[in-house]
Amino acid sequence: MKNYKIITLGPSGAGKTVFLASLFKKLAANQEGAFLKTFDDQQRIKLNQIYAKIIDPDQNWPSGTRDITQITFTCYVKNLDLNPQNFQVCDLTYIDYSGGLITDKSDEEDVFDFQENVPNADAVLAIIDGLKLLKLMQGENLNNETITKFLHIDLTNMMQLINQYQTDKPVNFIISKWDLLEGRYNLSQIRERLLEKVPEFENVVNFRVSAGCPVRLIPVSSIGMDFATLEPDGSMTKTGAIPKPLYLEIPIAYLLIDKVGDREKAHNHLVVSFKKHLKDFEKKFPEANLAKIPTPICLILTQAILLILVCSLVFQGWSILCLPFGIVAIVYAAKAKAPLKLGSKLGRKQASKNAKKWFLFGFIPAAIIAMIIRFS
Structure with missing residues:
Protein backbone atom coordinates (compact mmCIF):
# COMPACT_ATOMS: atom_id res chain seq x y z
CA MET A 1 0.00 0.00 0.00
CA LYS A 2 1.35 3.39 -1.01
CA ASN A 3 2.58 5.71 1.73
CA TYR A 4 2.40 9.42 0.82
CA LYS A 5 4.72 11.70 2.77
CA ILE A 6 3.45 15.23 3.47
CA ILE A 7 5.77 17.91 4.86
CA THR A 8 4.08 20.85 6.60
CA LEU A 9 5.86 24.16 7.08
CA GLY A 10 4.69 27.36 8.72
CA PRO A 11 5.92 30.03 11.12
CA SER A 12 4.95 30.03 14.78
CA GLY A 13 1.33 31.07 15.24
CA ALA A 14 0.32 30.33 11.64
CA GLY A 15 -2.21 27.71 12.75
CA LYS A 16 -0.52 24.41 11.88
CA THR A 17 -1.54 22.71 15.14
CA VAL A 18 -5.18 23.80 14.89
CA PHE A 19 -5.23 22.76 11.23
CA LEU A 20 -3.97 19.24 11.96
CA ALA A 21 -6.32 18.64 14.92
CA SER A 22 -9.36 19.94 12.99
CA LEU A 23 -8.40 17.96 9.89
CA PHE A 24 -8.20 14.74 11.90
CA LYS A 25 -11.51 15.49 13.63
CA LYS A 26 -13.24 16.07 10.30
CA LEU A 27 -11.74 13.15 8.38
CA ALA A 28 -11.87 10.61 11.22
CA ALA A 29 -15.65 10.93 11.50
CA ASN A 30 -16.45 8.44 8.68
CA GLN A 31 -19.47 10.47 7.64
CA GLU A 32 -18.90 10.84 3.92
CA GLY A 33 -17.36 7.58 2.84
CA ALA A 34 -13.67 8.46 3.23
CA PHE A 35 -11.97 8.65 6.60
CA LEU A 36 -8.62 8.57 8.40
CA LYS A 37 -7.34 6.41 11.22
CA THR A 38 -4.17 6.53 13.24
CA PHE A 39 -3.22 3.33 15.00
CA ASP A 40 -1.06 5.08 17.56
CA ASP A 41 -3.53 5.56 20.41
CA GLN A 42 -1.38 8.19 22.08
CA GLN A 43 -1.35 10.33 18.95
CA ARG A 44 -5.09 9.88 18.46
CA ILE A 45 -5.78 10.89 22.07
CA LYS A 46 -3.46 13.89 21.80
CA LEU A 47 -5.16 15.17 18.63
CA ASN A 48 -8.57 14.79 20.23
CA GLN A 49 -7.37 16.65 23.32
CA ILE A 50 -6.07 19.50 21.18
CA TYR A 51 -9.39 19.71 19.34
CA ALA A 52 -11.31 19.70 22.64
CA LYS A 53 -9.19 22.65 23.77
CA ILE A 54 -9.87 24.46 20.50
CA ILE A 55 -13.64 24.30 20.78
CA ASP A 56 -13.83 25.02 24.53
CA PRO A 57 -14.60 28.76 24.87
CA ASP A 58 -13.18 28.77 28.40
CA GLN A 59 -9.74 27.51 27.37
CA ASN A 60 -6.88 29.28 25.64
CA TRP A 61 -5.86 28.32 22.15
CA PRO A 62 -3.48 25.33 22.05
CA SER A 63 0.24 26.04 21.98
CA GLY A 64 2.09 25.62 18.73
CA THR A 65 4.36 22.81 17.56
CA ARG A 66 7.58 22.83 19.58
CA ASP A 67 9.11 19.66 18.18
CA ILE A 68 8.80 17.68 14.98
CA THR A 69 5.43 15.89 14.91
CA GLN A 70 5.16 12.82 12.70
CA ILE A 71 1.89 10.94 12.44
CA THR A 72 0.94 8.19 10.02
CA PHE A 73 -2.70 7.99 9.06
CA THR A 74 -4.40 5.26 7.03
CA CYS A 75 -6.97 6.50 4.55
CA TYR A 76 -10.02 4.27 4.17
CA VAL A 77 -12.89 4.27 1.72
CA LYS A 78 -16.12 2.95 3.14
CA ASN A 79 -17.35 -0.28 1.59
CA LEU A 80 -20.84 0.40 0.23
CA ASP A 81 -21.59 -3.32 -0.07
CA LEU A 82 -22.91 -5.43 2.76
CA ASN A 83 -19.36 -6.53 3.52
CA PRO A 84 -18.37 -4.53 6.64
CA GLN A 85 -14.66 -4.54 5.69
CA ASN A 86 -13.59 -1.07 4.50
CA PHE A 87 -10.96 -0.51 1.80
CA GLN A 88 -7.51 0.66 2.82
CA VAL A 89 -6.51 3.17 0.14
CA CYS A 90 -3.15 4.48 1.31
CA ASP A 91 -1.10 5.73 4.24
CA LEU A 92 -0.39 9.41 4.81
CA THR A 93 2.74 10.27 6.80
CA TYR A 94 2.22 13.80 8.04
CA ILE A 95 5.40 15.56 9.21
CA ASP A 96 4.81 18.87 10.96
CA TYR A 97 7.94 20.94 11.62
CA SER A 98 8.03 23.48 14.43
CA GLY A 99 7.59 27.12 13.54
CA GLY A 100 11.07 27.74 14.86
CA LEU A 101 12.49 26.10 11.74
CA ILE A 102 11.32 29.23 9.92
CA THR A 103 11.26 32.05 12.46
CA ASP A 104 14.10 31.23 14.87
CA LYS A 105 17.61 29.89 14.84
CA SER A 106 16.83 26.24 14.25
CA ASP A 107 18.18 23.25 16.06
CA GLU A 108 20.75 21.48 13.88
CA GLU A 109 18.87 18.23 14.40
CA ASP A 110 15.64 19.75 13.01
CA VAL A 111 17.47 21.09 9.96
CA PHE A 112 19.12 17.72 9.32
CA ASP A 113 15.78 15.92 9.67
CA PHE A 114 14.18 18.33 7.18
CA GLN A 115 17.00 17.88 4.67
CA GLU A 116 16.68 14.10 5.02
CA ASN A 117 12.90 14.05 4.52
CA VAL A 118 12.33 16.71 1.89
CA PRO A 119 13.77 14.81 -1.12
CA ASN A 120 11.34 11.92 -0.53
CA ALA A 121 8.26 14.01 0.19
CA ASP A 122 5.22 13.69 -2.08
CA ALA A 123 3.86 17.14 -1.27
CA VAL A 124 4.59 20.24 0.78
CA LEU A 125 1.90 22.16 2.63
CA ALA A 126 3.16 25.68 3.33
CA ILE A 127 0.97 27.49 5.86
CA ILE A 128 0.62 31.27 5.38
CA ASP A 129 -0.75 33.06 8.45
CA GLY A 130 -4.12 34.52 7.50
CA LEU A 131 -4.06 37.10 10.30
CA LYS A 132 -0.76 38.59 9.15
CA LEU A 133 -1.97 38.40 5.57
CA LEU A 134 -5.04 40.41 6.58
CA LYS A 135 -2.80 43.17 7.95
CA LEU A 136 -0.83 43.17 4.71
CA MET A 137 -4.04 43.41 2.67
CA GLN A 138 -5.33 46.26 4.83
CA GLY A 139 -2.40 48.33 3.65
CA GLU A 140 -0.72 48.76 6.99
CA ASN A 141 2.66 50.49 6.91
CA LEU A 142 5.15 48.10 5.34
CA ASN A 143 7.66 49.27 7.92
CA ASN A 144 5.37 47.97 10.66
CA GLU A 145 7.30 45.38 12.70
CA THR A 146 4.67 42.65 12.22
CA ILE A 147 4.46 43.19 8.46
CA THR A 148 8.23 43.42 8.08
CA LYS A 149 8.70 40.13 9.95
CA PHE A 150 5.93 38.51 7.91
CA LEU A 151 7.40 39.57 4.55
CA HIS A 152 11.12 39.32 5.20
CA ILE A 153 11.41 36.54 7.78
CA ASP A 154 8.33 34.29 7.77
CA LEU A 155 7.66 34.13 4.02
CA THR A 156 11.23 34.57 2.85
CA ASN A 157 12.61 31.77 5.05
CA MET A 158 9.71 29.46 4.16
CA MET A 159 10.27 29.98 0.43
CA GLN A 160 13.98 29.27 0.84
CA LEU A 161 13.15 25.97 2.54
CA ILE A 162 10.69 25.10 -0.23
CA ASN A 163 13.43 25.71 -2.79
CA GLN A 164 15.24 22.70 -1.30
CA TYR A 165 12.27 20.59 -2.38
CA GLN A 166 12.23 19.05 -5.86
CA THR A 167 10.68 21.37 -8.44
CA ASP A 168 8.65 18.54 -9.99
CA LYS A 169 6.71 17.89 -6.76
CA PRO A 170 3.45 19.66 -5.79
CA VAL A 171 3.39 22.62 -3.41
CA ASN A 172 0.13 23.73 -1.84
CA PHE A 173 0.20 27.08 -0.07
CA ILE A 174 -2.45 27.04 2.66
CA ILE A 175 -3.93 30.37 3.76
CA SER A 176 -4.96 29.71 7.36
CA LYS A 177 -7.68 31.64 9.22
CA TRP A 178 -9.62 32.26 6.02
CA ASP A 179 -12.61 33.27 8.16
CA LEU A 180 -10.77 36.56 8.81
CA LEU A 181 -10.38 37.27 5.09
CA GLU A 182 -13.62 35.88 3.65
CA GLY A 183 -15.91 38.72 2.58
CA ARG A 184 -13.16 41.33 2.85
CA TYR A 185 -10.85 40.20 0.08
CA ASN A 186 -11.10 37.61 -2.65
CA LEU A 187 -8.43 35.06 -3.45
CA SER A 188 -7.39 36.90 -6.63
CA GLN A 189 -6.56 40.04 -4.67
CA ILE A 190 -4.55 38.07 -2.13
CA ARG A 191 -2.74 36.13 -4.82
CA GLU A 192 -1.71 39.35 -6.58
CA ARG A 193 -0.53 41.00 -3.37
CA LEU A 194 1.69 38.04 -2.50
CA LEU A 195 3.17 37.96 -6.00
CA GLU A 196 3.74 41.70 -5.86
CA LYS A 197 5.26 41.97 -2.38
CA VAL A 198 7.11 38.67 -1.99
CA PRO A 199 9.54 38.03 -4.88
CA GLU A 200 10.59 34.72 -3.32
CA PHE A 201 6.96 33.53 -3.52
CA GLU A 202 6.80 34.56 -7.17
CA ASN A 203 10.05 32.68 -7.88
CA VAL A 204 8.75 29.48 -6.26
CA VAL A 205 5.56 29.71 -8.33
CA ASN A 206 7.47 30.40 -11.57
CA PHE A 207 9.90 27.50 -11.12
CA ARG A 208 7.07 25.03 -10.57
CA VAL A 209 4.93 26.40 -13.38
CA SER A 210 7.92 26.04 -15.72
CA ALA A 211 8.39 22.45 -14.55
CA GLY A 212 4.70 21.68 -15.15
CA CYS A 213 4.24 20.99 -11.45
CA PRO A 214 1.04 21.71 -9.48
CA VAL A 215 1.27 24.80 -7.26
CA ARG A 216 -1.80 26.18 -5.54
CA LEU A 217 -3.05 28.76 -3.07
CA ILE A 218 -5.74 27.15 -0.91
CA PRO A 219 -7.82 29.10 1.61
CA VAL A 220 -8.68 27.12 4.74
CA SER A 221 -10.46 27.86 7.99
CA SER A 222 -9.89 25.28 10.70
CA ILE A 223 -12.78 26.64 12.78
CA GLY A 224 -15.14 28.28 10.29
CA MET A 225 -17.01 31.56 10.28
CA ASP A 226 -18.17 33.24 13.51
CA PHE A 227 -16.33 30.84 15.81
CA ALA A 228 -13.96 33.57 16.96
CA THR A 229 -13.77 37.35 16.68
CA LEU A 230 -10.70 39.43 15.99
CA GLU A 231 -9.88 41.89 18.78
CA PRO A 232 -8.15 45.26 18.21
CA ASP A 233 -4.94 43.92 19.76
CA GLY A 234 -4.85 41.08 17.20
CA SER A 235 -5.97 38.32 19.58
CA MET A 236 -8.83 35.95 18.75
CA THR A 237 -11.69 35.56 21.22
CA LYS A 238 -13.87 32.46 21.04
CA THR A 239 -17.60 33.16 20.76
CA GLY A 240 -18.91 29.76 21.84
CA ALA A 241 -20.30 29.07 18.35
CA ILE A 242 -20.13 25.60 16.82
CA PRO A 243 -17.01 25.20 14.63
CA LYS A 244 -17.75 24.70 10.93
CA PRO A 245 -14.37 24.24 9.21
CA LEU A 246 -13.92 25.29 5.60
CA TYR A 247 -11.97 23.38 2.91
CA LEU A 248 -9.82 21.33 5.29
CA GLU A 249 -10.03 18.25 3.08
CA ILE A 250 -8.98 20.04 -0.13
CA PRO A 251 -5.18 19.71 0.34
CA ILE A 252 -5.52 15.96 0.98
CA ALA A 253 -7.79 15.52 -2.05
CA TYR A 254 -5.25 17.32 -4.23
CA LEU A 255 -2.41 15.19 -2.88
CA LEU A 256 -4.13 11.98 -3.92
CA ILE A 257 -5.14 13.29 -7.33
CA ASP A 258 -1.68 14.73 -8.05
CA LYS A 259 -0.01 11.42 -7.28
CA VAL A 260 -2.50 9.36 -9.26
CA GLY A 261 -1.97 11.75 -12.15
CA ASP A 262 -5.38 11.24 -13.72
CA ARG A 263 -8.61 12.66 -12.34
CA GLU A 264 -10.62 9.71 -13.64
CA LYS A 265 -8.33 7.22 -11.93
CA ALA A 266 -8.64 9.26 -8.75
CA HIS A 267 -12.05 7.69 -8.28
CA ASN A 268 -10.15 4.70 -6.92
CA HIS A 269 -8.93 6.93 -4.09
CA LEU A 270 -11.79 9.30 -3.43
CA VAL A 271 -15.48 8.64 -2.97
CA VAL A 272 -17.95 10.71 -4.97
CA SER A 273 -18.71 13.10 -2.12
CA PHE A 274 -15.00 13.83 -1.60
CA LYS A 275 -14.58 14.65 -5.29
CA LYS A 276 -17.63 16.89 -5.12
CA HIS A 277 -15.93 18.97 -2.42
CA LEU A 278 -12.98 19.45 -4.77
CA LYS A 279 -15.23 20.37 -7.69
CA ASP A 280 -17.13 22.91 -5.57
CA PHE A 281 -13.86 24.38 -4.31
CA GLU A 282 -12.41 24.79 -7.81
CA LYS A 283 -15.63 26.41 -8.99
CA LYS A 284 -15.49 28.97 -6.17
CA PHE A 285 -11.71 29.53 -6.29
CA PRO A 286 -10.47 29.02 -9.89
CA GLU A 287 -7.55 31.32 -9.07
CA ALA A 288 -6.28 28.84 -6.48
CA ASN A 289 -4.33 27.15 -9.27
CA LEU A 290 -1.27 29.38 -9.48
CA ALA A 291 -0.17 27.69 -12.71
CA LYS A 292 -3.40 28.48 -14.54
CA ILE A 293 -3.10 31.26 -17.13
CA PRO A 294 -6.21 33.45 -17.49
CA THR A 295 -7.78 33.49 -20.97
Missing part, protein backbone atom coordinates in the same frame (compact mmCIF):
# COMPACT_ATOMS: atom_id res chain seq x y z
CA PRO A 296 -8.99 37.04 -21.74
CA ILE A 297 -5.71 38.10 -23.39
CA CYS A 298 -5.79 35.04 -25.67
CA LEU A 299 -9.26 36.08 -26.83
CA ILE A 300 -8.14 39.64 -27.53
CA LEU A 301 -5.12 38.32 -29.44
CA THR A 302 -7.36 36.19 -31.65
CA GLN A 303 -9.73 39.08 -32.27
CA ALA A 304 -6.86 41.40 -33.19
CA ILE A 305 -5.49 38.88 -35.71
CA LEU A 306 -8.93 38.52 -37.31
CA LEU A 307 -9.21 42.30 -37.47
CA ILE A 308 -5.94 42.54 -39.41
CA LEU A 309 -6.99 39.79 -41.81
CA VAL A 310 -10.34 41.41 -42.51
CA CYS A 311 -8.75 44.84 -42.98
CA SER A 312 -6.08 43.50 -45.32
CA LEU A 313 -8.15 41.12 -47.44
CA VAL A 314 -11.59 42.74 -47.52
CA PHE A 315 -11.21 46.47 -47.02
CA GLN A 316 -8.00 46.82 -49.03
CA GLY A 317 -7.69 50.56 -49.71
CA TRP A 318 -9.56 51.35 -46.53
CA SER A 319 -7.28 49.17 -44.41
CA ILE A 320 -5.08 52.10 -43.37
CA LEU A 321 -7.95 53.21 -41.11
CA CYS A 322 -7.96 50.05 -38.98
CA LEU A 323 -4.88 47.93 -39.78
CA PRO A 324 -2.35 49.85 -37.60
CA PHE A 325 -4.60 49.59 -34.55
CA GLY A 326 -4.88 45.82 -34.96
CA ILE A 327 -1.09 45.50 -35.13
CA VAL A 328 -0.64 47.50 -31.92
CA ALA A 329 -3.29 45.35 -30.19
CA ILE A 330 -1.41 42.19 -31.18
CA VAL A 331 1.85 43.60 -29.81
CA TYR A 332 0.29 44.37 -26.42
CA ALA A 333 -1.54 41.04 -26.26
CA ALA A 334 1.68 39.15 -27.04
CA LYS A 335 3.60 41.10 -24.40
CA ALA A 336 0.88 40.22 -21.92
CA LYS A 337 1.61 36.49 -22.04
CA ALA A 338 4.78 36.65 -19.93
CA PRO A 339 3.25 38.71 -17.10
CA LEU A 340 0.26 36.39 -17.08
CA LYS A 341 2.44 33.35 -16.51
CA LEU A 342 4.23 35.12 -13.72
CA GLY A 343 0.95 36.25 -12.22
CA SER A 344 2.09 39.90 -12.32
CA LYS A 345 -0.78 42.13 -11.33
CA LEU A 346 0.56 45.25 -13.00
CA GLY A 347 1.63 43.46 -16.18
CA ARG A 348 -1.67 41.67 -16.63
CA LYS A 349 -3.92 44.66 -16.04
CA GLN A 350 -1.92 47.13 -18.10
CA ALA A 351 -1.41 44.77 -21.05
CA SER A 352 -5.05 43.71 -21.05
CA LYS A 353 -6.18 47.33 -20.90
CA ASN A 354 -3.90 48.44 -23.74
CA ALA A 355 -4.69 45.45 -25.98
CA LYS A 356 -8.41 45.96 -25.56
CA LYS A 357 -8.14 49.71 -26.15
CA TRP A 358 -6.20 49.40 -29.41
CA PHE A 359 -8.43 46.60 -30.62
CA LEU A 360 -11.48 48.85 -30.17
CA PHE A 361 -9.66 51.70 -31.94
CA GLY A 362 -9.34 49.40 -34.95
CA PHE A 363 -12.70 47.66 -34.66
CA ILE A 364 -14.82 50.82 -34.65
CA PRO A 365 -13.52 52.19 -38.00
CA ALA A 366 -13.66 48.65 -39.41
CA ALA A 367 -17.34 48.44 -38.49
CA ILE A 368 -17.99 51.85 -40.06
CA ILE A 369 -16.16 50.82 -43.26
CA ALA A 370 -18.19 47.63 -43.40
CA MET A 371 -21.43 49.62 -43.20
CA ILE A 372 -20.29 52.03 -45.93
CA ILE A 373 -19.41 49.14 -48.26
CA ARG A 374 -22.64 47.35 -47.44
CA PHE A 375 -24.94 50.26 -48.20
CA SER A 376 -23.00 51.97 -51.01
